[in-house]
Amino acid sequence: MNERVKARTALGTAIVLVLLAPWVLDQPYWRGILVVCAMNVLLALSLNLVLGYTGQLNLGQSAFFGIGAYVSTLLIKSYGWNFWLAALVAVGAAGLLGLALAAFAVRLRGHYLAIASLGFAVITYQVLVNWENVTQGVRGIYGIMPPVASTTALFYLVAGIAVLVYVLIGNLVRSPIGETLRAIREDEVSAASLGINAALWKAFAFGIGAAIAGLAGCFYPGFVGTLVPDAFNIVESFTMLAMVIVGGMGTMIGPVIGAIVLTFLPELLRGFGELRLMIYGLALTLVVLFMPGGMVQAWMALRARIR
Amino acid sequence: MKLALKAAIFAIACAMFGAQAQERVIRIGVVMPISGPGSYFGVMGREGIDLALEQVKQPINGYRLQVQAEDSACSPLQATNAVKRVLDQFKPHIVIGDECSDASLAIAPILEQAKVVQLNAGSVTMKLTESGYKYVFRIFPNAEQQSLPLAKVAYERLKARTAVILYEKTNAGNDNADGFEKPFVAMGGKVLAKIDFGRDVNDFTAIATRIASLGKVDVLPTFALEGQTVRLSQALAQARVVKGGGGNAVQMGSIWLPYGYDQKAGQASQGYVRIVQFDPTENRKIVQDFIKAFHAKYGADKMPTHINAHAYDAILLVAEAVRRGATDSDSIRDRFTKMKDVEVTTGRISFDPKGQNSDLSVVHFVETQNDLSWKGLSWR
Amino acid sequence: MPDLLALLVQQSVNGVYLGCLYVMVALGLTLIYGVLNQINFAHADFVTVGAFTAFFTATRFATKVLGLPDAGAYLLSMFTALGAGALLGLAVNAAVFAPLRDRGDELRPLIATIGVSVLLENAQLALFGPIPYQFDSPFTRETIRLGRIFFSGQSVLVVGVSAAVIAALYAFMRFTFLGKALRAVAQDRETAGLMGINPSLLIGLTIVIASALAGMAGALLGPVLVLSPFAGASLIVKAFAIVIIGGFGNMQGTIIAGILVGIIEAFTVQYLGSGLIDLVVFVLLLVMLVVRPTGLIAERKEENV
Numbered sequence: 003m004n005e006r007v008k009a010r011t012a013l014g015t016a017i018v019l020v021l022l023a024p025w026v027l028d029q030p031y032w033r034g035i036l037v038v039c040a041m042n043v044l045l046a047l048s049l050n051l052v053l054g055y056t057g058q059l060n061l062g063q064s065a066f067f068g069i070g071a072y073v074s075t076l077l078i079k080s081y082g083w084n085f086w087l088a089a090l091v092a093v094g095a096a097g098l099l100g101l102a103l104a105a106f107a108v109r110l111r112g113h114y115l116a117i118a119s120l121g122f123a124v125i126t127y128q129v130l131v132n133w134e135n136v137t138q139g140v141r142g143i144y145g146i147m148p149p150v151a152s153t154t155a156l157f158y159l160v161a162g163i164a165v166l167v168y169v170l171i172g173n174l175v176r177s178p179i180g181e182t183l184r185a186i187r188e189d190e191v192s193a194a195s196l197g198i199n200a201a202l203w204k205a206f207a208f209g210i211g212a213a214i215a216g217l218a219g220c221f222y223p224g225f226v227g228t229l230v231p232d233a234f235n236i237v238e239s240f241t242m243l244a245m246v247i248v249g250g251m252g253t254m255i256g257p258v259i260g261a262i263v264l265t266f267l268p269e270l271l272r273g274f275g276e277l278r279l280m281i282y283g284l285a286l287t288l289v290v291l292f293m294p295g296g297m298v299q300a301w302m303a304l305r306a307r308i309r
Numbered sequence: 310m311k312l313a314l315k316a317a318i319f320a321i322a323c324a325m326f327g328a329q330a331q332e333r334v335i336r337i338g339v340v341m342p343i344s345g346p347g348s349y350f351g352v353m354g355r356e357g358i359d360l361a362l363e364q365v366k367q368p369i370n371g372y373r374l375q376v377q378a379e380d381s382a383c384s385p386l387q388a389t390n391a392v393k394r395v396l397d398q399f400k401p402h403i404v405i406g407d408e409c410s411d412a413s414l415a416i417a418p419i420l421e422q423a424k425v426v427q428l429n430a431g432s433v434t435m436k437l438t439e440s441g442y443k444y445v446f447r448i449f450p451n452a453e454q455q456s457l458p459l460a461k462v463a464y465e466r467l468k469a470r471t472a473v474i475l476y477e478k479t480n481a482g483n484d485n486a487d488g489f490e491k492p493f494v495a496m497g498g499k500v501l502a503k504i505d506f507g508r509d510v511n512d513f514t515a516i517a518t519r520i521a522s523l524g525k526v527d528v529l530p531t532f533a534l535e536g537q538t539v540r541l542s543q544a545l546a547q548a549r550v551v552k553g554g555g556g557n558a559v560q561m562g563s564i565w566l567p568y569g570y571d572q573k574a575g576q577a578s579q580g581y582v583r584i585v586q587f588d589p590t591e592n593r594k595i596v597q598d599f600i601k602a603f604h605a606k607y608g609a610d611k612m613p614t615h616i617n618a619h620a621y622d623a624i625l626l627v628a629e630a631v632r633r634g635a636t637d638s639d640s641i642r643d644r645f646t647k648m649k650d651v652e653v654t655t656g657r658i659s660f661d662p663k664g665q666n667s668d669l670s671v672v673h674f675v676e677t678q679n680d681l682s683w684k685g686l687s688w689r
Numbered sequence: 690m691p692d693l694l695a696l697l698v699q700q701s702v703n704g705v706y707l708g709c710l711y712v713m714v715a716l717g718l719t720l721i722y723g724v725l726n727q728i729n730f731a732h733a734d735f736v737t738v739g740a741f742t743a744f745f746t747a748t749r750f751a752t753k754v755l756g757l758p759d760a761g762a763y764l765l766s767m768f769t770a771l772g773a774g775a776l777l778g779l780a781v782n783a784a785v786f787a788p789l790r791d792r793g794d795e796l797r798p799l800i801a802t803i804g805v806s807v808l809l810e811n812a813q814l815a816l817f818g819p820i821p822y823q824f825d826s827p828f829t830r831e832t833i834r835l836g837r838i839f840f841s842g843q844s845v846l847v848v849g850v851s852a853a854v855i856a857a858l859y860a861f862m863r864f865t866f867l868g869k870a871l872r873a874v875a876q877d878r879e880t881a882g883l884m885g886i887n888p889s890l891l892i893g894l895t896i897v898i899a900s901a902l903a904g905m906a907g908a909l910l911g912p913v914l915v916l917s918p919f920a921g922a923s924l925i926v927k928a929f930a931i932v933i934i935g936g937f938g939n940m941q942g943t944i945i946a947g948i949l950v951g952i953i954e955a956f957t958v959q960y961l962g963s964g965l966i967d968l969v970v971f972v973l974l975l976v977m978l979v980v981r982p983t984g985l986i987a988e989r990k991e992e993n994v
Contacts, residue, residue: 031393038386059796106975110982112795113728117933118978121971124926128968131478140479142385142411144436145418228385228415230480236926240803247800269390272380279344280815283807290801291788344811346919348819478964506963509923511914512710514703514841515958522696522959536821536915547832547839573823575830 013169020161024154033153037225039265040160041218046245046257047167048214053243054252055175056207057187058107061239062119065103065126066096066212068234070219072130072137075146075229085149089220093213099126100212104205111190123236130231140231148224160221167214172254183207187252248289250298259297333371335631335641337624338395338425339378340388340406340416346508347383349534350408350431350616357613357620358405360599360606365624369631374624377401381412388412392419402638403428405623408616410434410480417442426642428626430619433481435488438663444638446645446664448626448655449619450586452481454669455563456488458584459530462674464496467559467582469527471499473520475541476532478505485532485563501526510537517544520558526550529560535570538562542577552580553677564672567614571681581677582686587615587655588673590683599654615655622653695837700955706844708951709851710913713906714924715931715943716855717899723938724875724895726795727786730802733921733928734809735777735900739770739907740916741817744824746770759827767850767908774904775897781805782896787889806921813918826912847909854902855944862940871895875938927967930974936983 024033045067052060074092077083083091106118130137137143148156174180185193186200194200223229241264249260267285271278293300339358341351355378365374377399381388388407395401396419404420407413408431420427421442429437429447433455438447463469474489476482482505490500501523504516520526529551531538546554553560553576562583568590571578589600589612599621603613613621629651630644651658656671675683718732743766751762785801831842862868873881874891882888914920931950935942950970957969 029397031390031397034390034393038390053796106978110978113722113726113799113937114933114978114982116728116795116799117929118975120926121930121974121978124967124971125975128965128971132964132968139483141483142414142480144414144440222386226386226389226415227418228411230385230411232384232411233386243800243803247796269394272394277811277815278380280808280811283804283809283811285804287785287801287804287808290797290804291785294797344814346819346917348814349821349917352819504963507967509919510963510966511910511920511923512707514706514844515700515955516963518696518699518703518955519959522692534821536917539823540913540915543829543841547841549839575825 009172013165016165016168020158020165023161024157030153033157034225035265035269036157037153037160037221039262040157040164041221041225042242042245042261042265043164043258044160044167044218045215045242046249046261047164047171048211048218049242050246050251050257051171051183051214052207052211053246054257055180055187056183056204058204058207059112059116060103060107060119060208060211061116061236061243062103062121062123062126063211063215063242064234064236064238065123066100066215067219067222067238068126068130068231069096069099070216071222071229071234072219073216074220075143075223076136079143079146085220085224089217092220093216096216096219097209097213100208100210101205103212104201104208107204107208108201120236120239123239127231127235130234137231142228142230143223144228146223146227146229148221156221156225160218163217167217168254168258175254179203179206244286246296248286248296250296253296253298256296256298263297333373333636334375335372335403335627335636336399336401337374337376337627338392338399338401338404338406339376340381340391340395340404340412341378341408342383342412343378343380345382345384347381347409347412350383351380353614353616354405354408354431354620356603356607357617357622358624360602360617361621361624361628363606364602365628369628370634372631372636374628374631381407381409381416383407383409383412385411385415388415389419392416396420396423396425401425403627403641405430405620405627408432410437410484413437414480417445420444425638426645428623428645430623431616434484438665442664444642444664446642446660446666448622448653448658448666450564450669450672451665452484452488454665454667455584456485456530457492458672458674459561459563460489460492460496460498462582463528463530463559463561464493464498467528469498469559471501471524471526472528472530473501473523473526473558474503474530474532475516476503476505477534477537478507482532486530489530506533506537508534508537511540513537513541513544514547516541517548517550520545521548521550526558529558531560531562532565535566535573538566539570539574542574542581546577551577553577564615567612567616569612571677571683575681578677578681579679582674584672585675585683586669586672587613587618588671588675588683589613591671593652595652596654618654622655622658625653626651626658696959699838700959701952702838702840704952704955705948706840706848706951707954708948709844709848710910711924711927711931711951712944712947713847713851713854713909714903715928715935715947716858716940717902717906718928719932719935719938719940719943720858720899720902721896722932723940724871724892725786725790726938727798728802728929729781729896729899730799730925731777731781731806731809732900732903733925734806734813735774735903735921736907736910736924737813737916737918737921738777738809739774739904740824740911740914740920741813741822741907742773742904743767743770743908743911744822744916747826748824763826763828763908767905770904770908771901772904774907775901777809777904778897778900779893781900782893786896787893790889790892806925810918810921817918819917819919821915821917824911824914824916829912843909843912847913850905850909854905855940858940867891867894927970930970934974934977 049063052058070092073095074088077088245260245264246257250256341354343351379391379395381391403426405428410432413432421444427445433452474486476486545551550556551558551560560581564586630641633644635641635644649659657668659668661667674686746766746769747762751757751765789798828842828846870886874888931946935946
């Protein structure tokens with residue numbers, strides 16, 4: 003009972019914060035950053051499902067982000083589809099691609115999977131760059147409209163979806179399916195001895211994770227207005243990874259915190275000019291070395307100290 | 310005596326107060342890549358801007374120039390954020406940006422909507438001035454302006470009939486390559502191959518070998534940055550494709566290559582024919598003064614490039630507009646549209662109705678001689 | 690020599706040369722993996738640091754301060770680059786690999802090295818700026834011709850030095866006590882420890898050797914690469930692909946895979962287009978992972994159940 007109440011109040015607080023955010027940060031620039039933040043939360047949640055809960059070393063999440071962006075944009079621009087229909091197809095396409103990567107995950111583990119997923123992301127990126135007849139390649143696609151006109155409305159839309167996804171994944175993780183995924187993460191061989199079909203559940207995790215990343219991708223082109231493949235190279239995967247790790251892998255709130263911190267930190271560091279990315283790299287290294295559980299762990303440790 | 314002194318002090322104080330009260334500011338936003346690989350352009354752009362600001366320190370018509378720079382990292386997303394940030398916090402009258410074509414195109418609609426002039430000093434994409442934006446002005450030659458003369462000279466003067474186009478895989482490279490291909494083919498030439506490569510390619514021996522296997526190639530128009538072009542030229546010379554290596558093909562290029570390229574590429578660059586706009590060997594006073602000032606500020610062994618020069622010119626143009634009475638974005642826009650033959654280090658500025666500088670009177674061809682010096686050619 | 694044959698031979702020569710470039714970078718990676726089971730993501734940045742060290746040694750220090758002739762300066766720069774790489778390896782081992790060693794965690798050291806890579810790249814950017822430096826060794830401008838086949842002097846140097854280094858490494862591993870101890874640690878750390886070998890020391894030594902290799906690779910590659918702080922990024926992902934195709938931790942496999950990738954790249958450029966290089970190499974990688982996940986030459990280690 004207590005848990006339920008805590009969860010409900012937490013959710014309520016989150017919703018209130020989301021509603022208030024564009025009015026506290028009421029300049030177009032900061033509202034834009036809020037939209038980026040909401041997208042990053044979605045991406046971090048998606049990676050966390052695969053990496054944090056199912057224990058699969060996935061470095062290729064940027065591929066699904068890109069597929070979501072390109073499939074939805076091409077359907078809208080070239081065939082005049084409605085945004086939501088296009089997004090649905092894009093999410094499906096990303097999910098299917100996720101299943102394809104899962105096929106590798108079934109046979110590979112650890113670093114092999116990491117490099118394979120990296121290769122997957124590189125291939126997807128190269129296809130986006132080279133298949134010029136369809137994607138326009140490096141020339142880019144321009145004049146893309148967001149599904150809703152104002153930045154604030156877009157933020158509410160994406161943040162709303164993020165909250166929804168958060169709740170859904172939270173429920174998933176607490177359900178028996180979540181236990182299955184965690185069992186696979188802890189020890190795949192033992193899980194198999196318990197009758198768990200690891201292949202099936204890995205495919206499930208990859209598919210869902212990819213679909214969510216694809217969903218985030220649907221909002222990206224409309225927000226920026228232009229779409230170029232460069233936004234989906236493998237550096238994006240590392241950024242997502244950083245968000246999950248810095249926030250706290252394998253927890254629900256961790257990726258959210260990581261996404262928020264790593265979205266706002268570079269903006270706040272803008273004053274530092276050239277040192278900005280250096281500080282970023284240093285921060286990432288230090289967090290990984292000294293705060294393995296990320297900020298969530300640090301917070302817990304702090305709370306324990308205070309008590 | 311005391312009274313006179315008091316009066317004098319009073320008068321001086323009034324003058325100072327009056328001058329302060331009259332001092333207004335023209336705010337110039339600068340959106341350029343300062344991080345990531347694109348910082349190649351942004352760092353040079355900032356150098357040019359900083360130098361120009363030093364020289365325009367005195368108020369013009371009572372207006373001071375004030376600059377705030379933001380980092381676009383050559384990405385549309387970051388450029389969009391950067392321009393929004395600068396619009397929110399700085400409220401500029403004009404924004405100079407970007408260098409990369411992707412970023413320039415991303416910020417154009419935002420600036421158009423905010424009714425702030427965008428002065429572009431570094432992108433070649435045709436789309437920037439072909440999309441109907443009323444607040445965009447560009448002093449950098451666009452892709453067609455660069456490539457059309459190359460094609461003409463190749464076909465008519467060099468009597469070239471076959472070409473292999475080499476270009477970097479970016480918006481700029483693509484546009485320049487197309488800008489050469491269309492007129493060359495229209496005149497009757499044949500493009501044997503269009504070879505593109507990413508900015509992360511280091512070794513060009515395989516590409517040079519491929520070109521050597523294509524048969525008789527007359528010209529090799531190349532659109533890549535200096536670092537890659539040096540390696541490319543050296544590989545082409547090794548493969549005995551270009552004149553510099555004992556072959557027959559003439560490598561051609563555009564303003565992308567700074568002065569000093571020939572020394573870096575060495576013998577491989579012999580016979581290279583290219584368009585030059587900012588020419589440090591030019592005798593015009595404004596060019597020589599710029600070079601002197603550049604040396605004074607950045608070191609005697611550092612030669613300014615066209616990116617430095619164009620950014621420098623951008624500030625000069627803003628200063629000129631203010632001199633002609635501009636006080637805000639719309640009046641700056643008005644003065645720009647009326648500009649004819651304004652002299653800057655990269656030539657003269659006259660904007661056409663689309664906002665593109667169409668005065669290319671300074672642009673000329675040079676051919677690299679055996680001693681790696683330039684010989685100015687009279688073709689246009 | 691008929692045209693087609695000359696072309697095929699030339700592209701093969703190009704491919705071998707390109708492959709040696711990659712092998713020089715990938716060898717260190719595979720060494721570290723073999724002994725430590727960790728990936729050093731910052732490895733390619735070590736190469737870049739080595740290249741810059743070599744550049745400044747050869748062009749500023751050796752010629753101007755010491756007054757050495759060009760060839761001597763370049764030779765000296767190879768050693769300073771080696772030293773720089775070794776220092777970096779020492780630092781990263783002490784900061785990242787040693788503290789995290791005993792947990793058997795695969796993810797955290799990888800991410801920590803990603804952080805180090807970002808840090809190194811941007812530190813170099815702050816120090817050296819984004820504009821590429823022109824690093825020419827005395828050998829880059831020399832072209833050697835055998836009939837219709839050509840190669841640059843630098844490529845001969847690269848292939849020669851790589852071969853020498855590989856031979857030296859092989860001899861070291863095979864015939865010296867230290868080398869054998871290293872192989873023992875790679876095979877089974879615990880047992881090796883029980884036999885009186887200090888695993889930590891040896892692992893540290895391996896990382897230093899591998900990073901020194903990277904540094905020297907930088908000196909060799911500097912005259913070939915477009916030398917800017919971003920040079921590492923252009924190499925690292927392909928280096929990983931090669932390490933996997935060859936078999937993680939397997940030196941021979943890495944060498945073969947590297948040369949193979951180089952040749953494939955040269956022929957892709959010839960017949961498909963250079964924009965497709967990455968695509969072809971990584972499709973090959975995925976195919977290998979499906980067909981033969983342990984690499985070209987099967988990894989000797991079995992995964993513990």
